[in-house]
Amino acid sequence: MKFRLIRAKELDASIMAHWADLRGQNVVYDSPYYAPAFTSIIASAREDARILLCEDAGSVAGIWPFHALSNSRAVSIGDFLADYQGPICKASIDLDFGNALRAMQCRYFSYNHMPLDLAKFSEYAWVQSQSHTLDLTGGFEAYAQRLTEKRDATLLKKVATNERKLSKKYGDLRFELQSTSDADFAALLAGKSDQYQRTVGAEHDIFKRDWVRKVVDEIRITDTPDFAGMVSTLYAGDTLIAAHFGMRSSKVMHYWFPWYHTDYAEYSPGLVLLAQCARHAAQAGISLIDLGRGDQAYKLRFATGAQQLCEGAISSPAILSLVQAGLYHGKQMLKASSLGQHLRKLRQATK
Numbered sequence: 001m002k003f004r005l006i007r008a009k010e011l012d013a014s015i016m017a018h019w020a021d022l023r024g025q026n027v028v029y030d031s032p033y034y035a036p037a038f039t040s041i042i043a044s045a046r047e048d049a050r051i052l053l054c055e056d057a058g059s060v061a062g063i064w065p066f067h068a069l070s071n072s073r074a075v076s077i078g079d080f081l082a083d084y085q086g087p088i089c090k091a092s093i094d095l096d097f098g099n100a101l102r103a104m105q106c107r108y109f110s111y112n113h114m115p116l117d118l119a120k121f122s123e124y125a126w127v128q129s130q131s132h133t134l135d136l137t138g139g140f141e142a143y144a145q146r147l148t149e150k151r152d153a154t155l156l157k158k159v160a161t162n163e164r165k166l167s168k169k170y171g172d173l174r175f176e177l178q179s180t181s182d183a184d185f186a187a188l189l190a191g192k193s194d195q196y197q198r199t200v201g202a203e204h205d206i207f208k209r210d211w212v213r214k215v216v217d218e219i220r221i222t223d224t225p226d227f228a229g230m231v232s233t234l235y236a237g238d239t240l241i242a243a244h245f246g247m248r249s250s251k252v253m254h255y256w257f258p259w260y261h262t263d264y265a266e267y268s269p270g271l272v273l274l275a276q277c278a279r280h281a282a283q284a285g286i287s288l289i290d291l292g293r294g295d296q297a298y299k300l301r302f303a304t305g306a307q308q309l310c311e312g313a314i315s316s317p318a319i320l321s322l323v324q325a326g327l328y329h330g331k332q333m334l335k336a337s338s339l340g341q342h343l344r345k346l347r348q349a350t351k
Contacts, residue, residue: 001061001096003103004053008043008065008077011036011051018060022088028115028307031290032249033084037227038219039065039077045214049077052104054089062089066104074106076113080206081215083131083254083292085111086118095119101316112311113293125310132303134289140282146304155301159275162267170264171237173272177280179231179243185220188231188243191259219247226250232280234273236264242273252288253281274302 019036023029032038043049048069054062064087065077076085089095097120101107114121116128136143144156167173179185189207196205206212220229226249234242241264246256255277260269281289291299293309 001093001099002055003100004055005103005105006051006053008039008049008051011040011043015051015053015060015063019063019088022060022063022090025091026117028084028117029088030249030252030288031084032227032247032252032254033078033082034088035227035249037222037224038247041215041218041222042077042081044218045211046079050074050104052087052100054087054093054095054100056090056093061093062087062095064089064100064104066109068104068106071105072107074104074109076111078215081212083113083256083290084115085113086115086121089119093119097314098316101314108313108315110313112309114310114312116308116310121312121314122310124314125312127311129293129309129311130295130306131293131309132291132295132299133305133307134278134291134302135287135304136278136282136289137287140279143278143282143304147302150304152301155271156275159268159271162269163272166236166241166264166267166269166272169236170239170241174233174235175273175276175280176233177230177277177284178228179233181231181233184233184240184243185231185245187240188233188245188257188259189216191243191261192245192257195259216245220245232273232277234269234276236269242269244273244277248281248286251286252290253277253286255289255291271298271301274298278302 016036023034028034039049039051046067048067050066050068052064052066053060054064066074067077067079068074076082087095101109111121113131114125116122134143135146147155163173193205193207196202207216220231222229228248230244230246230248230253232244232246233240240261242258242260244255244258246254248254255274258270258273260273278289290307291303
């Protein structure tokens with residue numbers, strides 16, 4: 001196997017054609033994160049975006065977009081925005097990670113949203129997780145039936161009841177799967193920023209980062225059959241009570257940044273929004289909604305399946321990732337111990 005390193009901005013029609021062929025070989029690549037448009041948009045906002053071309057027997061067998069953070073460390077394209085990571089490659093490819101890292105001009109590649117069935121990254125993972133999904137195959141009614149059988153027979157009935165209550169008290173509900181309103185988008189981002197600042201602190205408001213704003217702004221205005229931004233909105237009367245920003249490929253909608261107005265929390269507007277997204281996405285030909293990694297209550301209630309993910313690192317020499325794995329497990333053991341619980345109480349008491 002041979003490797004060739006290019007800047008992501010050098011992505012051309014020939015590489016795009018190989019990319020399309022490789023994506024068709026694994027359903028996990030249906031995610032918009034694996035679309036070349038996502039990498040191109042990231043590359044327009046960050047100078048450290050690179051692509052490693054993996055060539056086997058004279059043909060492109062793998063395409064690996066990533067960020068060269070330093071001379072020693074790399075992460076997947078999109079950095080912490082990436083809910084799916086890893087190379088787009090043939091299932092039969094046997095990546096030599098040592099040679100790949102040397103070609104990437106780094107010693108350490110970390111990942112935290114890597115599908116378990118991609119290459120052999122799972123062998124170097126130190127923890128697993130999952131991304132919950134809504135299977136819309138056959139349309140919304142088929143999804144509703146699967147949900148009733150697998151999860152919660154009452155969820156959609158409760159949502160419908162809240163829809164009636166909202167409409168009666170605040171005015172007719174109005175949902176739009178793909179709003180083009182600048183005001184809707186601005187209100188959603190302002191709401192998410194406020195949520196970040198209230199829950200995790202202003203320093204964790206990702207929309208304050210210039211490159212993140214450039215990326216979401218560009219994704220939002222992109223609209224092609226295989227990749228598009230999505231701003232979905234729910235109004236009660238004249239008031240925006242919930243919204244979502246995400247993206248889609250031809251088959252998959254990735255549910256990325258949902259928000260709802262807390263003044264309407266008793267009616268669960270976030271659940272109403274997601275149910276409306278599922279209904280209208282199915283009508284638009286979307287066969288899967290991916291809710292992203294995490295076991296939040298709303299994800300567990302709506303999901304009918306899940307994509308298994310893993311977190312870990314590969315390195316050259318291997319000792320680098322082994323040390324990091326040991327530190328991770330040590331930290332988890334400390335958290336679970338009585339000492340860790342005592343330290344958490346002390347930290348909370350000093351806030």
